[in-house]
Amino acid sequence: MRQCSFTVDVDRDVNQACEGQVCAVSAPRDGSDAPRFASSAKGLETIVGVLESLDVKGTFFFEARTALAISRTVDLPSLMKGHEIACHGYDHEDLTGHKSGMPLSRAEVDDVLERSMSVLREIFGGMRFGFRAPYQACDGDIEEALFEKGFIYDSSKVRSLQDGPIWPYRTPSGIIEVPVASGIDPRGKKIVGYLWPMHEGKRTVDDYVHLMGQADEGLMVIATHTWHMIENFGTGLYSKEEARRQKDLLHGLLSKGLDMGIELVRIDDHLADNGVRE
Ligand SMILES: [Zn+2]
Structure with a gap:
């Protein structure tokens, strides 16, 4: 059975790194780049x-600050029941x-890792x-x-399906790496498993269906951000119709994969059932 993990970064809206500042900001709106969380929620x-x-x-990779913000209005443990809770830093450092x-x-x-885990444990329970x-x-x-703090795995790297099936593997540091997949699009150009360009109107569902078609054995990881369902860098907040269309795009992609x-x-x-290829 070909397996794919759909992974989601739950972080501050349209985040970007800020020169000279450890914590991320949100793309400026109304003259302010203070972190916003409404689109992410x-x-x-x-x-x-x-x-x-x-x-x-x-x-779902939760940034701790975003999880705290969303949990003020949403019953997160109940919403996320059955889904995997994972970690994405405290302030998107x-x-x-x-x-x-x-x-x-x-x-x-x-310190960042400890504080992040402690927030996730407080909201969702769980230990690792x-x-x-x-x-x-x-x-x-x-x-x-990450290894010393007892994390189960890292999923920050990208690996190409052009090099063969992608299996989770153990890095020299001891932590298991579960890379995001990349491959080629129907025109032979490189495509990465992040849906970012699809939300920004620069790639089609079919580009990603083509990528999913390259999965064989192992685990294909694709990824997106929660806020990208509601707004993007190019045009800002979507209209109601556009948000509906974005939802349909995601539904279309995943159902075609199935x-x-x-x-x-x-x-x-996947790791519990298959372990890693050393
Ligand atoms: Zn992020």
Whole structure:
């Protein structure tokens, strides 16, 4: 059975790294780049609704600050029942400092990871989580910190299906890596499993269906962001019709995957059933 994990980053709306600042900002609106969470909250409900309508489960990487903000108005444990809860930092920190120009010490990285886990445990329960680094910015030092803090796996890297089936594997630091898939589109150009260009109107559902068709054995990971169901970088907040269309695009993509015989599974369930290829 071909397996695919649909993964979702639940982070602040249209986030971007800010030079000289560890924490991320939201794309400026009305003259302010203060973090916003409303689109992320709404988009989370949309995505969970799509998954429920297809009777499949996903893996959700929660930024702790966003989880706290959403939990003020949404009963998160009940909404997320059956889905995998994973971790995406506390304030969407650039852990390597490459984008923000603010590298973190190991003690600061440890502190971010501990505080993030503690928020997720408080809201959802559970003890161990998977991790995806904000901006997918992860290196050997971060992997080592994740391993030592007891994370189950990291899913920050990208690996191409052109090199053969993608299996979760153990990195030299000890942590299991579950890479996001990339492949080629129908025109032979590189396509990454993040749905970002689809939400921005730069790629079609069929491009991603073509990518999913390249999955064989192993685990294909695709990804998106909750806020991208409600707004994007190019045009800002969607109209009601556009938000509805975005929901239909996602539903169309996942249901085509199921029609192709792909099983949609949580990452942790895949690992429990299949282990890793060392
Ligand atoms: Zn993120």
